[in-house]
Amino acid sequence: MNDYDLCVAVNYYTPYVSGLTEVARVVAEGMAARGRRVAVVACRHDPALPPVERLNGVDVYRVPVLTTIGRGLVSPAFPRTVRRIARRSRVLHLHLPMLEAAAIAARSPVPVVSTYHIDLWLPPGPVNRAAMAAARRSAALTLRWSDAVVVNSEDQAEHSELWRVLRRTDRRAIAAPCADRRGGEPRYRDSGGLHIGFLGRIVPDKGLPYLLAAFDGVEDPDARLLIGGDYTTVAGGSVIEEIRAAADRDPRIRILGLLGGQEIDDFYRSIDVFALPSVAESFGIVQAEAMMCGIPSVTTDLPGGRHPVRATGHGRIVPVGDPVALRAALLETATWDAERRKAGAARARELFGVAGCLDRYAALFDELTGSTAVRSREMEASA
Structure with a gap:
């Protein structure tokens, strides 16, 4: 046996x-x-x-x-x-x-x-x-x-x-x-402005410089960019210094570090739209989990990485390395109403649940x- x-x-x-x-x-x-x-x-x-x-x-x-x-x-x-x-x-x-x-x-x-x-x-x-x-x-x-x-x-x-x-x-x-992350509290939300979220390893693959450039063009002083994820034990090195430099220039950027358990649920509850500006991606569990919570995702036009948005319609796909298109899509999807978000969440949970x-x-x-x-x-x- x-x-x-x-x-x-x-x-x-x-x-x-x-x-x-x-x-x-x-x-x-x-x-x-x-x-x-x-x-x-x-x-x-x-x-x-x-x-x-x-x-x-x-x-x-x-x-x-x-x-x-x-x-x-x-x-x-x-x-x-x-x-x-x-x-x-x-x-x-x-x-x-x-x-x-x-x-x-x-x-x-x-x-x-x-x-x-x-x-x-x-x-x-x-x-x-x-x-x-x-x-x-x-x-x-x-x-x-x-x-x-x-x-x-x-x-x-x-x-x-x-x-x-x-x-x-x-x-x-x-x-x-993908885990069902509903039920969190908005603990990371500290203003009434647009809250954009990224969650993942803080590494070159994720295209974070393009997200920083996109957010730099958002004029609302109450807007926030929440960046969560590991940068201390990632294989191959991190880009955290570039993120820290941007946060020093723009106090609207929040570096949350590695999140786990209830913290992840609270992260999704705190944002209006999710950004995954990767230069290499095959799926993106974090964006699918965001969608399952009703949060639209803006991701790049990469095979596999664009699949969750294509399959659900709950987000937008933009060219790789284009901060202008990324910013426009983030601002547009952030305005989606509750009914549209609810329908997208239901589709995502059906397709991507554990x-x-x-x-x-x-x-x-x-x-x-x-x-x-x-x-x-x-x-x-x-x-």
Whole structure:
């Protein structure tokens, strides 16, 4: 008998916060809450974390990190630890991009589900170019060797740099699980003016300089820009100094730091419109959660990242790196009335709620573990 129904492999796991990490956590904990035996294997990104612990019904195994290269964690023990736990499991769930994924998938003793979150994007530089090329090659091989591949949306898949591989996989579109954040208090609202909110990692990917430029053109002295998210433990470096410099020039900008639990609910209750000005994005859990609270989102025209707005109509899509268009869309959507917000929220909750996501993942895991078909993998790198 297997020790686990599901083995999840992910480089970063809670308490690290990112969209990818949150999907891994919510699916793992959701499966455990439904009575499944779940293990997570992750890198020990913070040496203070215990090597083994049980979190919310999930057995978490953390593997030592030798060093880091940009966002990447170098952990020679990670692939073999994943394979060891996978042998004791019924199905293996990989979260990509992950440099080690191909080595893991090629020798997996059980069916593999790969969730392909995003084409890896790193700031310009020779080391980052090499890292992206290696991660892209690993992802391409892993996708070929996976029994099923999950993407956030067909829009994300069809515009991916790996579409030629993705189009030949057993592909399932399962949107990232998004929490219902209704019921908060407006604790971060301190004026009667327009309140624009951003929530996420304070990193280059999120395009925050464009949001700062857009807000600079908002003339209302009672307007506020609320920026929440982690900038102390983010992989690859933060842009917090640029945000602080803008806040020093404009006291209407509020830097809230990392928010969690009730604080996130209160954040959404405090804003009129949500901004996600990313230069790289595959979905944007935070914007979908804002929509579920009735808050329209203004996001950039990126495959996958624009999907929540396209699917619900609850927001606007603007060109990447265009603060003028971003400001115009924020001002326009902020005027939407209560009925329009209520209808958008209902659509978002129907499409992106946690329960529906877990139902689809559970059905996929059951489909694979219930099959008696023998997996066949092409091991040639040119396959």
